[in-house]
Amino acid sequence: xxxxxxxxxxxxxxxxxxxxxxxxxxxxxFSPFINLDKLGGFVVKGLYYSPRQGNPPxxxxxxxxxLINAIGLQGIGVERFSEEIxxxxxxxxxxxxxxxxxxxxxxxxxxxxxxxxxxxxxAYELNISCPNTKKGGLCPxxxxxxxxxxxxxxxxxxxxxxITKLSPNVTDIVEIALSAQEAGSDAISLANTFLAMAVDxxxxxxKLANIFGGLSGPAIKPIILRMVYQVASCVxxxxxxxxxxxxxxxxxxxLIAGAKAVEVGTANLIDPEATIRIIDELEEYCVKNGIKxxxxxxxxxxxx
Amino acid sequence: xxxxxxxxxxxxxxxxxxYLLSLESPKIALEGQPGQFIMVRITEHxxxxxxxxxxxxxxxxxxxxxxxxxxxLGTSLLSQKxxxxxxxxxxxxxxxxxxxxxxxxxxxxxxxxxxxxxxxxFLAQRLSFLGASIRIFxxxxxxxxxxxxxxxxxxxxxxFFSTDDGSFGFKGLITDFFKxxxxxxTPIHIFSCGPEPMMAKIAKIAQKKKIPAEFSLESVxxxxxxxxxxxxxxxxxxxxxxxxxxxxxxxxxxxxxIIWKEGDK
Numbered sequence: 001x002x003x004x005x006x007x008x009x010x011x012x013x014x015x016x017x018x019x020x021x022x023x024x025x026x027x028x029x030f031s032p033f034i035n036l037d038k039l040g041g042f043v044v045k046g047l048y049y050s051p052r053q054g055n056p057p058x059x060x061x062x063x064x065x066x067l068i069n070a071i072g073l074q075g076i077g078v079e080r081f082s083e084e085i086x087x088x089x090x091x092x093x094x095x096x097x098x099x100x101x102x103x104x105x106x107x108x109x110x111x112x113x114x115x116x117x118x119x120x121x122x123a124y125e126l127n128i129s130c131p132n133t134k135k136g137g138l139c140p141x142x143x144x145x146x147x148x149x150x151x152x153x154x155x156x157x158x159x160x161x162x163i164t165k166l167s168p169n170v171t172d173i174v175e176i177a178l179s180a181q182e183a184g185s186d187a188i189s190l191a192n193t194f195l196a197m198a199v200d201x202x203x204x205x206x207k208l209a210n211i212f213g214g215l216s217g218p219a220i221k222p223i224i225l226r227m228v229y230q231v232a233s234c235v236x237x238x239x240x241x242x243x244x245x246x247x248x249x250x251x252x253x254x255l256i257a258g259a260k261a262v263e264v265g266t267a268n269l270i271d272p273e274a275t276i277r278i279i280d281e282l283e284e285y286c287v288k289n290g291i292k293x294x295x296x297x298x299x300x301x302x303x304x
Numbered sequence: 305x306x307x308x309x310x311x312x313x314x315x316x317x318x319x320x321x322x323y324l325l326s327l328e329s330p331k332i333a334l335e336g337q338p339g340q341f342i343m344v345r346i347t348e349h350x351x352x353x354x355x356x357x358x359x360x361x362x363x364x365x366x367x368x369x370x371x372x373x374x375x376x377l378g379t380s381l382l383s384q385k386x387x388x389x390x391x392x393x394x395x396x397x398x399x400x401x402x403x404x405x406x407x408x409x410x411x412x413x414x415x416x417x418x419x420x421x422x423x424x425x426f427l428a429q430r431l432s433f434l435g436a437s438i439r440i441f442x443x444x445x446x447x448x449x450x451x452x453x454x455x456x457x458x459x460x461x462x463x464f465f466s467t468d469d470g471s472f473g474f475k476g477l478i479t480d481f482f483k484x485x486x487x488x489x490t491p492i493h494i495f496s497c498g499p500e501p502m503m504a505k506i507a508k509i510a511q512k513k514k515i516p517a518e519f520s521l522e523s524v525x526x527x528x529x530x531x532x533x534x535x536x537x538x539x540x541x542x543x544x545x546x547x548x549x550x551x552x553x554x555x556x557x558x559x560x561x562i563i564w565k566e567g568d569k
Binding site for chain 1: 305307353531534
């Protein structure tokens with residue numbers, strides 16, 4: 001029997017596989033297909049304080065081994081989430097993480113302040129990195145100063161652990177990660193999508209109404225993997241790796257490179273059972289390689 | 305809503321660029337309703353990455369049938385599948401057409417444009433079962449775009465065909481043919497699927513004549529199960545306009561809910 005559990009320090013997970021925000025709805029959408037209790041956890045769709053309409057369609061463009069989305073964080077807001085969704089998530093025995101968004105610094109604080117009073121949440125994931133909400137993909141995660149500001153403001157009032165989700169659209173990811181750590185973040189999830197675009201050559205129009213969107217899927221995995229390796233080598237807090245994980249083998253690459261856990265995103269859209277399959281494949285790998293506890297392989301990359 | 309990872313292609317038909325695949329999937333066949341759709345995984349590899357949505361064209365015993373036009377990478381690869389190949393499918397998904405007993409012995413009209421005929425065949429079968437008197441209008445650019453005309457004729461429904469170039473049936477748009485026929489009869493309900501400008505025109509006619517109408521909308525989809533919010537359409541409910549998910553709240557919407565795109569009015 002392999003022990004797949006992971007201890008993030010502030011949160012114990014049954015296994016390293018967490019469903020990523022924006023690809024997993026509010027979790028319940030997947031209950032017809034999988035037993036949510038088997039997951040390490042799931043991150044619900046990003047929440048602003050108020051309901052949000054998001055971007056006009058088309059919101060999605062498929063590219064080689066990837067997809068670009070510009071949903072624009074359409075969502076139901078904290079009140080409806082607390083009234084309609086949270087009570088239905090109560091019966092699930094897995095880590096439920098809420099992805100917290102903000103149009104401006106104070107909004108992150110308002111969302112966390114509101115949710116602090118509600119039960120059934122294991123941690124917050126601060127989405128300071130969504131490329132789809134302001135023109136040109138601006139977000140706090142693009143600068144160490146703004147990262148520090150938002151994380152420290154939230155940490156001051158948060159009654160729950162805070163995971164900071166970083167953007168890969170930066171020149172020095174380590175600098176930003178260190179800034180999040182210094183501001184008191186309990187963990188880092190790395191990373192959100194790459195700012196990208198696609199053109200329809202027949203119409204000469206962008207394939208997305210928003211022109212830009214965020215690229216995810218297998219196409220981005222090698223780049224994020226490199227970032228996870230760089231960051232995990234420099235920070236003391238746990239790193240959660242995400243970007244293009246489609247299989248157990250992909251997840252293992254991240255764990256070996258130094259991620260303590262992983263998030264699975266785009267794969268959920270293609271196969272609603274993807275997370276469960278990945279967990280099974282992790283277990284198979286451990287059994288085959290005589291690994292008793294999966295935590296043993298975290299950060300074991302051999303470079304010499 | 306189930307995942308059938310190995311649904312077997314038991315039958316394949318083709319007409320130029322149009323294809324019909326019959327997929328053995330007893331559970332989806334049992335639950336599927338007209339207007340609902342399935343998500344088909346095209347390849348186990350990563351390109352094309354996403355599943356493709358297809359309306360249920362028909363349910364034949366244990367089999368779910370889809371009808372599509374080869375019009376891009378996904379449908380091109382799908383058109384190359386052979387009998388006895390298996391496909392990974394999800395379904396039945398979404399909300400279908402509104403079927404009820406008050407259609408019994410009443411005139412209803414189904415209007416399909418091009419590949420939009422796909423869900424209307426299944427709908428006609430069920431409406432026929434309910435005892436409705438069915439007229440099917442089926443339009444295409446040319447004769448080659450009406451591959452199902454013989455199949456529809458055989459059903460015994462009243463059929464009306466049009467082609468833009470006059471190569472078969474009424475010469476002109478199916479909407480004009482329909483409008484002309486409305487001089488002679490008035491249906492109690494209209495069901496339609498096809499290009500947006502066609503549906504927008506039908507919605508306008510229906511509104512003018514105060515005939516309830518329903519439309520099956522098409523969209524690129526990410527997941528098909530309401531998780532990614534990619535396939536949204538602006539709709540009106542009461543005084544409220546909002547983006548709603550086509551995969552979850554549709555793909556069938558009533559005429560008064562749909563806000564047609566600029567230029568389609």
